[in-house]
Amino acid sequence: MSAVWRTARASMRRRRFQTAVIALVVMFSSGTVVAALALLAASSGPFDRVFAEQQGAHLTATFDPAAASDAQLESTADLDCVAEAAGPFGQLATTLAVDDDAAVEFPATIAGRDDPAGPVDRLDLWEGRWAAAEGEIVLNTAPADPGDPGAPLPVGATVRAGDGTVLTVVGHAYSFGQTADAWVTADQLEAMGPTAVQMLYRLDDHDTAADVEAGLDAVTAAVPAGSLTGAQSYLALKERISAELGIFVVLLTVFGVLGLAVAVLIVANVVSGAVVSGLRHIGVLKAIGFTPRQVVWVYLTMVSLPALVGAAIGTVLGHFLAAGAMSETFREAGLGNPVVSPWADAAAFVGMPLLVLLAALAPAMRAHRLSAAEAISAGSAPRSGRGLRAHRWLSGTPLPRSVSLGLGLPFARPGRTALTATAVALGVTTATFTAGLAAFATEIDGLIQRHEAAQIEVVGGPGGPSGATGLGDQETQDLLASLPGASEVTANLRMPVTAAGFVQSAELWFIRGESSRMGFTDQLVDGRWMDGPGEAVASSKTVHENDLAIGDDVTLELGGRTATVTIVGVVMGSGTGTVYADWSTLTDLTADVDGLGHPISYEVRLEDGTDPQEYLTALTGAGLTGQSTRQSDAVSIAVVGLATMFALMLGTVAALGVFNTVALNARERRRDLGMLKSIGMTPRQVVTMMVTSMASLGVIGGLIGIALGVVAHREILRLAAAASQIDMPASALATWNAPQLALLALAGLAIAIAGAYLPARRAARLTIAEVLHSE
Amino acid sequence: MNDATQPPPVLVSMDGLRKEYGDTAALDGVSLQIRRGEAVAVMGPSGSGKSTMLNMIAGLDRPTAGAVTVDGKDLNGLNETGRALFRRRTISMIFQFFNLLDDLTVLDNVALAAQLTGVRAQQARQRALELLDELGIADRRDLYPAALSGGERQRAAVARALVNRPALLLADEPTGALDSHAGEQVMDLLIDLNQIGQTLLIVTHDPNLAQRCASRIVEFADGRIVGERTLERTP
Numbered sequence A: 001m002s003a004v005w006r007t008a009r010a011s012m013r014r015r016r017f018q019t020a021v022i023a024l025v026v027m028f029s030s031g032t033v034v035a036a037l038a039l040l041a042a043s044s045g046p047f048d049r050v051f052a053e054q055q056g057a058h059l060t061a062t063f064d065p066a067a068a069s070d071a072q073l074e075s076t077a078d079l080d081c082v083a084e085a086a087g088p089f090g091q092l093a094t095t096l097a098v099d100d101d102a103a104v105e106f107p108a109t110i111a112g113r114d115d116p117a118g119p120v121d122r123l124d125l126w127e128g129r130w131a132a133a134e135g136e137i138v139l140n141t142a143p144a145d146p147g148d149p150g151a152p153l154p155v156g157a158t159v160r161a162g163d164g165t166v167l168t169v170v171g172h173a174y175s176f177g178q179t180a181d182a183w184v185t186a187d188q189l190e191a192m193g194p195t196a197v198q199m200l201y202r203l204d205d206h207d208t209a210a211d212v213e214a215g216l217d218a219v220t221a222a223v224p225a226g227s228l229t230g231a232q233s234y235l236a237l238k239e240r241i242s243a244e245l246g247i248f249v250v251l252l253t254v255f256g257v258l259g260l261a262v263a264v265l266i267v268a269n270v271v272s273g274a275v276v277s278g279l280r281h282i283g284v285l286k287a288i289g290f291t292p293r294q295v296v297w298v299y300l301t302m303v304s305l306p307a308l309v310g311a312a313i314g315t316v317l318g319h320f321l322a323a324g325a326m327s328e329t330f331r332e333a334g335l336g337n338p339v340v341s342p343w344a345d346a347a348a349f350v351g352m353p354l355l356v357l358l359a360a361l362a363p364a365m366r367a368h369r370l371s372a373a374e375a376i377s378a379g380s381a382p383r384s385g386r387g388l389r390a391h392r393w394l395s396g397t398p399l400p401r402s403v404s405l406g407l408g409l410p411f412a413r414p415g416r417t418a419l420t421a422t423a424v425a426l427g428v429t430t431a432t433f434t435a436g437l438a439a440f441a442t443e444i445d446g447l448i449q450r451h452e453a454a455q456i457e458v459v460g461g462p463g464g465p466s467g468a469t470g471l472g473d474q475e476t477q478d479l480l481a482s483l484p485g486a487s488e489v490t491a492n493l494r495m496p497v498t499a500a501g502f503v504q505s506a507e508l509w510f511i512r513g514e515s516s517r518m519g520f521t522d523q524l525v526d527g528r529w530m531d532g533p534g535e536a537v538a539s540s541k542t543v544h545e546n547d548l549a550i551g552d553d554v555t556l557e558l559g560g561r562t563a564t565v566t567i568v569g570v571v572m573g574s575g576t577g578t579v580y581a582d583w584s585t586l587t588d589l590t591a592d593v594d595g596l597g598h599p600i601s602y603e604v605r606l607e608d609g610t611d612p613q614e615y616l617t618a619l620t621g622a623g624l625t626g627q628s629t630r631q632s633d634a635v636s637i638a639v640v641g642l643a644t645m646f647a648l649m650l651g652t653v654a655a656l657g658v659f660n661t662v663a664l665n666a667r668e669r670r671r672d673l674g675m676l677k678s679i680g681m682t683p684r685q686v687v688t689m690m691v692t693s694m695a696s697l698g699v700i701g702g703l704i705g706i707a708l709g710v711v712a713h714r715e716i717l718r719l720a721a722a723a724s725q726i727d728m729p730a731s732a733l734a735t736w737n738a739p740q741l742a743l744l745a746l747a748g749l750a751i752a753i754a755g756a757y758l759p760a761r762r763a764a765r766l767t768i769a770e771v772l773h774s775e
Numbered sequence B: 001m002n003d004a005t006q007p008p009p010v011l012v013s014m015d016g017l018r019k020e021y022g023d024t025a026a027l028d029g030v031s032l033q034i035r036r037g038e039a040v041a042v043m044g045p046s047g048s049g050k051s052t053m054l055n056m057i058a059g060l061d062r063p064t065a066g067a068v069t070v071d072g073k074d075l076n077g078l079n080e081t082g083r084a085l086f087r088r089r090t091i092s093m094i095f096q097f098f099n100l101l102d103d104l105t106v107l108d109n110v111a112l113a114a115q116l117t118g119v120r121a122q123q124a125r126q127r128a129l130e131l132l133d134e135l136g137i138a139d140r141r142d143l144y145p146a147a148l149s150g151g152e153r154q155r156a157a158v159a160r161a162l163v164n165r166p167a168l169l170l171a172d173e174p175t176g177a178l179d180s181h182a183g184e185q186v187m188d189l190l191i192d193l194n195q196i197g198q199t200l201l202i203v204t205h206d207p208n209l210a211q212r213c214a215s216r217i218v219e220f221a222d223g224r225i226v227g228e229r230t231l232e233r234t235p
């Protein structure tokens, strides 16, 4: 064994570049694998994960405190179907105003809880402390970094409740299940006069709406008749969150799988390059008495040692990178703070070196089989006639001799040529594909958020804006339109409405104003956007679920009145039952829009070149508060950031792989170079020849790579989208443009040239004697 | 023990050896015996199959037909691992282009071959150093092969070949890449080795080398033995 070790160590030492490349490729790959696995784990069922972490309530029920006693409510915890229960907690629906700025007032449900933990709805108290005394309040806020736009009220600020009670903010906690907007101590709430009491239940059976319904029936039966005033199932929230994250989960999954595949392919390529370039070495080892098995061991040691080092470093780096990126992404989405599972670390640290070993095994077995005589001669000179014929043909062309020689070189050793072209193609495919995915992430994000079209959002309460403007709904829309920079303003009201033939109730989105200018048209996957009364557009999931088609009529029903709309278009979207309709449909369904109790929000499209910040300032001046839609989508910003990070990492791995293969190939030709110089080639001609030969491979590999990358991008996204039942507009898949592709092809070429240039220049600088001398 | 009239035992025996590469037969029925202590030179035009025969004897490649026996062992009966283990102790080779391992120093190149037979590192280096000293390149021991002259490299290769005291030393154009002075030195080395009993099989184009080193000259053409003569050594 020690002869093996000695030989392997000497080889690693003398081939530092190759050893370093293996270590680096494995390092980046392991990092990618950790990050990818962690992301996959975290993004598959993010809702279930966070919900489980917080022991979220499957059922939240509110009762009339005058009709049911605390003891009666507590006894519901013992019901058969109830697994755990918390409460009763006093609850008060009121408003909260920031004390020193009465203009900012928002509706809030406050609950009285002495403890953020408990068997159900364990709150994430991520800043400050829990309310311990009267006059203290904890706000329900998704964790955010301090200094973020839209950061919550700082600890120490004071708020004024609707009844005039002044409360000091002592902490921020997050209830994923949204059981309340703020919490005070039970005594404090008692003092403010609760309007209801809430009970939080975890149910044994909770998978379907019917399960939760059954739980509610059991609870209702156990308390005095008529004391239940409201109930909420966790399934509604789950729907909403999955709809928002759906497409991104698909995207991250593709990235994760891609990261793994590319890592394996490139490692395999680099490793087989190491063996192919070591043929003569193998022959000599065998000639002096190394057994085939010992030769295999030498080669496996040479690749697995740097692989182990690379995997160790890469796992650690990937761990911290993933943890950082994920905590940002998921925390800002209110999805808790996922940790990178030790499984991801272990898989990368153990798995990558194993993969390297597997990748090395095939070429090492070739070394095993090769007879010593063959290996020695294969290492020293090509003996193919194909090379000669190609040379002869090329020398007949009017190309400079050094160029035609360079173009002929790849024909002399087809095996190595194939390896190099494969490396380039693989690298360019990866770069093309990942760049496409990153562009797709940006594109899809723009489509979903519509922040190119609707830059400002103003959220109001029922019947118009909240705050102190005293304006009605239509007046608010007019005011927004009159502010400088506004190009288009729409009013939006979202509410569930019964739709005939729908498996679940429809989620109607009534829009007043030129909705076609608010970015919806880009979301179309079929048909056209609605154009006036009586028309509607549905999300693709709605269409699939309810078996609808363009041209179908849908009858909506609200409080006994009906209205019929015709589906004229389908937009991308995973929202269940989402249907867009004109405002006139809403007024057909009800005479009293304000009385519906659903908030109206407004979207503003700005004139080209208008600074959203300026408009927001004008908005505040008019007594309204709004926000830029671009700021509100931290999730997608983070996802785009992650996609870019992945693209960069995979791109680096690909570039290293290409560079390594080309450089190895070029180094091997040093003896040819010495020979050519000895027959009168100038150093410049030598470099030209080398670079030409690799550039020709770069061009071929690059073209193949781009074609594969584009096809893979399109097909894999289509498959992924189909698997998750998400339709996408053609524009989202066609993220390619000619200059971009040309740039990628050039990148492949540039790496090939760089990989050839450096060793060629070194070889060109050596004197002939030196090159021939070093064999 | 040997009676003076009894010839020494046969070390290498080839019988009807044939090797084909595709359509061409590199060896076309070669039969030859080499006795212990002999020095045989193989001569012949380029491409006549001399190196191919050497590869067969060393077990570096398998014949298409025919048998090779070295030191009583039928090489066809051994798998590749078996041939490697046998080669370590019994057969050594030196090449026209030395084939030293570029990654190892001269000393390590020589010691490595000894270590392969299970000799411990310390002892292997000791033996290697003694050999390098005898061959006059001890002062080059810590250099890498690329830094040596051709003659020095060939002497390092000879040291590597001798470190396990092989029964048979095969040399494929050992002076082919050397100038006449360095060639002379290697030649003298081979003569000295034969004088102390080392069996030699030398492939060469150089009639001078053949005349001086060999006790028998075998002529090759088109993969066949076409002539053979025994020499009175001219000291």
Ligand SMILES: Nc1ncnc2c1ncn2[C@@H]1O[C@H](COP(=O)(O)OP(=O)(O)OP(=O)(O)O)[C@@H](O)[C@H]1O
Binding pocket: A373, A374, A377, B021, B024, B025, B026, B044, B045, B046, B047, B048, B049, B050, B051, B052, B053
């Ligand atoms: N690995 C191989 N593959 C194909 N043909 C081979 C191989 N090795 C040798 N040959 C062919 O076998 C024949 C004999 O080759 P060999 O190397 O034995 O000749 P040689 O007598 O040693 O010549 P030289 O004096 O030039 O070294 C030649 O025609 C050669 O082309």
Ligand SMILES: [Mg+2]
Binding pocket: B050, B051, B052, B172
């Ligand atoms: Mg030969």
